[in-house]
Amino acid sequence: xTEVNLANVTKDYGSVRAVHGIDxxxxxxxxxxxxxxxxxxxxxxxxxxxxxxxISGGEITIGGRLVNDLPPRxxxxxxxxxxxxxxxxxxxxxxxxxxxxxxxxxxxxxxxAVRDAADILGLNELLDRKPAELSGGQRQRxxxxxxxVRHPDVFLFDEPLSNLDAKLRTQMRVEIKKLHQRxxxxxxxxxxxxxxxxxxxxxIVLMRDGHIVQVGxxxxxxxxxxxxxxxxxxxxxxxxxxxxxxxxxxxxxxxxGLVVPVPASARGLLQAEQKVQFGFRxxxxxxxxxxxxxxxxxxxxxxxxxxxxxxxTETLLFTDVAGTEVQAKMLNPRPVRxxxxxxxxxxxxxxxxFDAISSQAIRS
Amino acid sequence: xxxxxxxxxxxxxFRLLHLLAVFLTMSVICIPGLWIVLNSFRPTVExxxxxxxxxxxxxxxxxxxxxxxxxxxxxxxxxxxxNSLIVSVTSTVIAILIGMSGGYAFARYRFRGxxxxxxxxxxxxxxPGVALSLPLFIVFARVGIIDTHFGLILAYVAxxxxxxxxxxxxxxxxxxxxxxxxxxxDGCTRWQAFWKVEFPVARxxxxxxxxxxxxxxxxxxxxxxxxxxxxxxxxxxxxLLDFTAEFTINWGGMCALAVLxxxxxxxxxxxxxxxLIAGLTFGGVKG
Ligand SMILES: Nc1ncnc2c1ncn2[C@@H]1O[C@H](COP(=O)(O)OP(=O)(O)O)[C@@H](O)[C@H]1O
Ligand SMILES: [Mg+2]
Numbered sequence: 001x002t003e004v005n006l007a008n009v010t011k012d013y014g015s016v017r018a019v020h021g022i023d024x025x026x027x028x029x030x031x032x033x034x035x036x037x038x039x040x041x042x043x044x045x046x047x048x049x050x051x052x053x054x055i056s057g058g059e060i061t062i063g064g065r066l067v068n069d070l071p072p073r074x075x076x077x078x079x080x081x082x083x084x085x086x087x088x089x090x091x092x093x094x095x096x097x098x099x100x101x102x103x104x105x106x107x108x109x110x111x112x113a114v115r116d117a118a119d120i121l122g123l124n125e126l127l128d129r130k131p132a133e134l135s136g137g138q139r140q141r142x143x144x145x146x147x148x149v150r151h152p153d154v155f156l157f158d159e160p161l162s163n164l165d166a167k168l169r170t171q172m173r174v175e176i177k178k179l180h181q182r183x184x185x186x187x188x189x190x191x192x193x194x195x196x197x198x199x200x201x202x203x204i205v206l207m208r209d210g211h212i213v214q215v216g217x218x219x220x221x222x223x224x225x226x227x228x229x230x231x232x233x234x235x236x237x238x239x240x241x242x243x244x245x246x247x248x249x250x251x252x253x254x255x256x257g258l259v260v261p262v263p264a265s266a267r268g269l270l271q272a273e274q275k276v277q278f279g280f281r282x283x284x285x286x287x288x289x290x291x292x293x294x295x296x297x298x299x300x301x302x303x304x305x306x307x308x309x310x311x312x313t314e315t316l317l318f319t320d321v322a323g324t325e326v327q328a329k330m331l332n333p334r335p336v337r338x339x340x341x342x343x344x345x346x347x348x349x350x351x352x353x354f355d356a357i358s359s360q361a362i363r364s
Numbered sequence: 365x366x367x368x369x370x371x372x373x374x375x376x377x378f379r380l381l382h383l384l385a386v387f388l389t390m391s392v393i394c395i396p397g398l399w400i401v402l403n404s405f406r407p408t409v410e411x412x413x414x415x416x417x418x419x420x421x422x423x424x425x426x427x428x429x430x431x432x433x434x435x436x437x438x439x440x441x442x443x444x445x446x447n448s449l450i451v452s453v454t455s456t457v458i459a460i461l462i463g464m465s466g467g468y469a470f471a472r473y474r475f476r477g478x479x480x481x482x483x484x485x486x487x488x489x490x491x492p493g494v495a496l497s498l499p500l501f502i503v504f505a506r507v508g509i510i511d512t513h514f515g516l517i518l519a520y521v522a523x524x525x526x527x528x529x530x531x532x533x534x535x536x537x538x539x540x541x542x543x544x545x546x547x548x549x550d551g552c553t554r555w556q557a558f559w560k561v562e563f564p565v566a567r568x569x570x571x572x573x574x575x576x577x578x579x580x581x582x583x584x585x586x587x588x589x590x591x592x593x594x595x596x597x598x599x600x601x602x603x604l605l606d607f608t609a610e611f612t613i614n615w616g617g618m619c620a621l622a623v624l625x626x627x628x629x630x631x632x633x634x635x636x637x638x639x640l641i642a643g644l645t646f647g648g649v650k651g
Contacts, residue, residue, distance in 0.1 A: 052545050072548045079549045085542035089564045099550035102560075150550070 002028050002063045002153040002186045004049065009058035011044050011210075018044045020210040021058065026203075031180050031187045035197035036207035037233070042190040043158055045207075049188060050079050050156050063153055078147035079156040082163060084139045086131040092142050093127040099150040117145040120182070121175075137168045144176070148183060157189040161196065173199060194234050198222070206230055228359040231279050231352065237316065240285070240326045241277045243356065248272035252353070255322035260299050260346070266353040266362045275356035282316060284350040285328040288343040297348040303328070304341045317342075397626070404619035411615050426620040439617075441624065443595045444603035448625075450513055451599055452581040455520035459577045462521070463528025464570055468558070470529065471536035482533075485526040493523065497590040504591060511593040519587050524577040531576065535569025536562065571636050582629055600625045 004026040011019040019041045026032050034042040047053035049060055051072035060067050067075050086095050096117055100110045118124045121141045131139055140160065147155055157176070161169045177200055180187055191197055197204050198218045206213045206221060214226045218234075225231035231239040244252040250262045252270075260278070262270060270276065288300075303326070307318040315333035319326050328344055330336070353362045403411050404426055410417045432438040469475075470482060500519060501510065509515035539562055547557035563570070585601040592598045604621055607614040 050545075050549060052548070071553070072545070073551045073553065077549060079546070081542045081546060083540060083542055085540065085546040087543065087547070087561055087565075089561075089567075098547075102551040102556065146546075146550070 003061075004063075004154060004186060004188065005059075005061045006045075006049070007059045007061075009045070009048060009060060010056045011041070011048060011053065012056040018210055019048070022212055024205060024212065024215070026186060026188065029184050029186055031177075031189065031200060031202045032205060033189045033191060033197040033201035033203075034205045034207060035191055035194060035233075036213075038192050040207045041210040042192070042207055046079075046156050046158055046188060046190050049154075050077055051075050052079075076153045077156055078150060078152040078154075079158065080143045080147050080160045082159040084131075084143040084163075086139055086142055086146070088131050091128050091130055092123060092134070092145075095131070095142055096123075096127075096145050096149050098146065103150075113149050117149045120148065120179070121145045136164055137172065140164060140168075140172055141175075144179065148179070153186065155185055155187045155189075157187065159191055160189075161191070162193070169196075176200065195236065198234065204234075206233065224361070224363065225352065226361050228277055228279065228354045231354070231361075235281060237282050237327045239279045239281050239352070240321075240324075241279045241354070242321050242324055242326065244276050244278040246270035246272060246274040246276055252276060252278055254278055255324070257322075258299065258301060260348060260351075261297065263348055263351045263353060265364055267364075269362050269364060270353070276362070277354040277356050277359075279352040279354060280346060280350060282327040282329040284347040285326065285344055286347075287317070287328065287330050288345055290330050290332055299346040299348055301344045301346060302341055303344050304339065305336055306338055308336050308338065319344075400619045400622050400626070403615060404623045406616065408614070408616045426616040430617055430620050439603055439606045439621065440595045441603075441621065444598055444600045444621075445624070447513065447592075447597055448582060448599040448601075449628075451516045451520065452578050454513070455517045455524065455581050456574055456578040458517070459521045459524035459528050460570065460574050463525045463573065463577075464532045466525065466529040467532025467534075467573075468536050468562075470533040472541065482530075485529055489526050492586075493584070494586040497587050500587065501590045510591060511597050513597055515591055516588060516597065516599070519591060520581040520584065523584075523587075524580055527580075528573045528577055531573040532566070532569060535566045535573075539565050575633060575636050578632065579629055582625070 004024075006022050006024040008021045008023060009019060010017060010021050022045060024032075034045060036042055044053060048055050049062070051067065051070060051074075055068050062075055062077070087098065090098065093114055096114045097110045100113055105113075114127075115124075118127060121144060123138075123141055123145055126134060126138060126142070131142065134142065140163075143160070160176070161172050164172060173196060176189075189196075189200060197206075201218055203215060204218055204221050205215050208229060214221055214230050216224075221230055221234045225234065225239070228239075228241060232241070242254050242256075244254045246252055246262070247259070250267055250270075251259050252262055253259050285301075301321075303319040303321065305317050305319055306325075309316040309318070310333060313331070313333075315330045315336065317328040317330055317336060319328060336342070354360065355362055402420060405422050405424070406420050407423050407425065410421065430439055430441055470478065496519075504510045504515045509518070543561050543565065544552075544554070544557040547561040548554065552560060583601060584599075588599045588602045589605065592602055600621065604618050607618040607621070
């Protein structure tokens, strides 16, 4: 059983605090993704778990064992680095077997372990090559192979896919997920890419400026963001946000003059004249006749399309609401010319309200 | 058509200029060496002849004399060679061990006054060796290590360490820190991570630093000529002086000894050169 626990963990670089007291419990076999914009402290957190960075405050336990002062080699973890960090002077075979050689395993055991890892990752043809003779995707695979050979308690990944091209990235993403299903270890994965986070994670930990902003399943973060930061970071395209003002009869007056009822989840929580941001996803703003679900409360808007992005199964329509760019989605696309004005349906029960000053979600 | 031809002509001209430049540069570098080798095989009369003799004759007389008895212009070649070898090899090994540790520390660790130390080391290199020879002579004479291998080794280590630090610092800096981190996660101690991963990767850099240190010691004259006296400690460059008398210089003999000095250095450089070229492959690290 390998749970990983972080209790009030901080990291100071000199007088600069990079990680501000993080609390996080990770269950056995869970795939947790730390995501957030660059510089938010994801790598630092991961490296503290790995033992590559000292812990300025708080406690980290792995499998119930306090590891604060243990060197990396005594934590029984594996790590895959962004630049792969393969040993350039060793062949793929030697790279894979390195940890077992250090542990003084016998030659036969090493051979078996290397062969198993090579089978899993399809590296059999490459075993006698040096890292310099491999493509980026192959290096990535070797780095993963090196991580699984030693059967660690926890896998740590630090942006393992960001040096690959888009197509390979998608492919390797699937392989990492398969790997997790196969070996079932606890995985802590760092990325700045919300798509990777959404597709891979059992649970997402969204970070910003050294703080955890929200923890939850991908759908939790997608459907119930706690702030405008989460709303715009998770999901593509980002959530539309329009300025508005609460009235005293449970409605919100949007910047373009449209008055909409307060979404059910926020009803009764707004003060009159409270400045808010009214948020909804492109999926919930559709040209009339294109909506998937026609029941539920709806508002009607006439909007002029400024730009279209056809994606095949759907087309993104860019429009403008009182000076704010708003994206809508058209399923069953038909050609739309910029400048055309369409009638849109906004699904009100899928809308969110955020306080304009604190940016926090207002939700019961 | 016409444009094509002028383009081709210009390309040819550049190629010619390029070759000419290479030839001139190589001449400056090689001719003195060639002159030494050729003269070591020519009779003294021919070396001194004016106008020069263009068709050289071949003789081994200088070599024969050099290895001969003291009466016939012989010098203790083997002693000098042995001294040179002991002093150069020992000082190189020590300088590399110290210099590599220093270079690694500068490349990997942060500590107070780091850049100050670094600049200090480089400034030390700016002091000309000759200027040091008198103070060193006095100190060494007082301590009683004048005219010993130990004294010379000490001087050469001090001379080579700053440069070795500077060079190896550069090489270790090129190795991403993730390599030793990966090794540590794979079960190494910090010490093992260095010897099993970082050192092998930087091997070519260390080899080139060693070559520089060795050649510096092997060819050094200014300090050695002050700090050594007897056959027991004189190195080959100092031995060259044996061929100068009050009014004459035995050019042929001097050239012959110089050739004996050049040959091991050449061989060593040749062996290590393979490492230098094959070395720097950081392919495993960057995508
Ligand atoms: N060695 C270091 N010295 C000083 N500051 C650092 C160091 N490493 C990281 N930081 C700072 O800590 C913060 C978090 O960095 P990091 O964890 O690498 O972010 P990311 O989320 O992009 O991985 C950044 O502001 C960075 O500048
Ligand atoms: Mg990072």
